[in-house]
Amino acid sequence: MENTINFLKAKTNNFIPEVGIILGSGLGELADEYCEYAIPYTEIPNFIKSTVKGHKGRLVFAEIEGKRVVMMQGRNHFYEGHSMQDITYPVKVMKKLGVKTLILTNAAGAVNADFKPADLMLITDHINYMGTNPLIGANDDSLGERFPDMSEIYKKDLIALADKCAKNLGLKMQHGVYFASTGPSYETPAEIKMARILGADAVGMSTVPEAIVANYCGMNVLGISCISNAAAGVHPEQVSLSHAEVIETANVAKAGFKALIKDIVKSL
């Protein structure tokens, strides 16, 4: 960890970020617009490189609306074959760099039949259905405690703030529970039905490991899903779904999404 922190401080002239943002599928543009220092993951000690198309794989430092921000332009996923520890390592790095608030974003499938593609959803809670946990292993007492409370990962005051920003921008926000499966296969209609019965509104293959680690480290988490598609079987007339569709819809939503993130960062 120390070599990662020293490397990043040297590369960024000691930039101390207060806000962290992890940019999901198709949502990485913010880090093109605001970019003071950009460091590919391949160059950062102990980082793993992203293998997913549409994910750039670099850590970007910039000031946005007067706040110092570090952004992950592209994230690593469990389904790429990396360990839970490796995919959540950047969150711990952000914590050590000084990040207090972490904004997690993703593209997600709608489990809730009322949600439409390109809707944005504030994550109110999650269900970890990945069958494992990023905190398994020896505990690092310098980051958090062995049995951390997860009663309010997604902070209510941040949700209220995001709602206010969305309202000012005229953006409709959904609220809901994010259900994380490992992927990389999309779910079956029966699995989506199960997720709905269990209380899920959206489904995806990311975010939850990072949210668990961020909350464990004492960071305030805000989660925003861009609804990219109706999940399998939600609308019986829809016979299949594809990654191309996910990226395409994220493209439609990204202008509103970007404006919202900027406004939230400004209001923090």
Ligand code: HPA
């Ligand atoms: N399922 C899982 N992950 C996803 C989906 C989905 O339907 N859409 C975008 N990410």
